[in-house]
Amino acid sequence: MSEVRDDRQYTETHEWILDNGNGTYTMGISDHAQALLGDMVYVELPSEGDEASAEDEFCVVESVKAASGVYAPADLEVVEANAVLDDEPELVNSSCYDNGWLVKFKSDSLDGLMDAATYAETLD
Numbered sequence: 001m002s003e004v005r006d007d008r009q010y011t012e013t014h015e016w017i018l019d020n021g022n023g024t025y026t027m028g029i030s031d032h033a034q035a036l037l038g039d040m041v042y043v044e045l046p047s048e049g050d051e052a053s054a055e056d057e058f059c060v061v062e063s064v065k066a067a068s069g070v071y072a073p074a075d076l077e078v079v080e081a082n083a084v085l086d087d088e089p090e091l092v093n094s095s096c097y098d099n100g101w102l103v104k105f106k107s108d109s110l111d112g113l114m115d116a117a118t119y120a121e122t123l124d
Helices: 031-037 116-122
Strands: 015-019 025-029 040-044 057-063 067-071 076-081 103-106
Touching (some): 025 031
Antiparallel strands (some): 025 103, 057 067
């Protein structure tokens, strides 16, 4: 059974979003997504200041099985990318909710996200 953390919101495409409480959000891929993809070998992240529109592919995670797009949950501006993943992409597998986060961003509106219980129901 995949871990779903109650302190986050989720997208239909298996990204998680954590409100940092200071106008920024942290984002990564869910435990379910990383398990399906398998061992990560490369993560392509945007740069600080990059912007993306809702539902745009703006990151790529590549595993031994496949490359998969990571989609913007809203119109956003990247404030930080997790540079540690350049050398340790496997953190997306071993610590997807903690050290394996992908980006931190600013956004004016985060509508249509699922709470943990709703997201967990989609995995059944």
